[in-house]
Amino acid sequence: MSQMDLARLLGVSRSSISSYENGYRHPDHDTLVRMASCFHVSVDFLLGTENQNAMLNDHYKEVLGEINELLQTSNLSSEKKQEILDEVSEYFKWRLQQAGRKVPGT
Numbered sequence: 001m002s003q004m005d006l007a008r009l010l011g012v013s014r015s016s017i018s019s020y021e022n023g024y025r026h027p028d029h030d031t032l033v034r035m036a037s038c039f040h041v042s043v044d045f046l047l048g049t050e051n052q053n054a055m056l057n058d059h060y061k062e063v064l065g066e067i068n069e070l071l072q073t074s075n076l077s078s079e080k081k082q083e084i085l086d087e088v089s090e091y092f093k094w095r096l097q098q099a100g101r102k103v104p105g106t
Contacts, residue, residue, distance in 0.1 A: 003017040006038070008033055012026075032047075063092075064085070064088060064089060067085065068085060068086070
């Protein structure tokens with residue numbers, strides 16, 4: 001993504017993007033929020049105060065635990081329950097992999 005493309009998305013000038021990249025200026029709150037939305041990360045992640053992968057990993061572990069609890073109360077066979085857990089787990093691993101990749105063009 002070029003500086004001009006990002007500037008258009010954020011509603012700022014190209015020179016502002018250059019200044020952000022070079023550390024001469026910092027985006028205001030609203031621009032940070034738009035930037036986080038654009039790159040599908042949190043503002044804390046942009047500010048370097050949060051490890052996005054760790055946060056996602058913790059969230060996925062919690063969700064997987066909830067799914068496991070729901071499955072335990074179902075009438076499905078043990079094999080079917082394990083199959084569902086394995087599929088969900090593989091999906092979460094894939095999503096974590098995707099989240100850890102650099103945003104294309106940056």
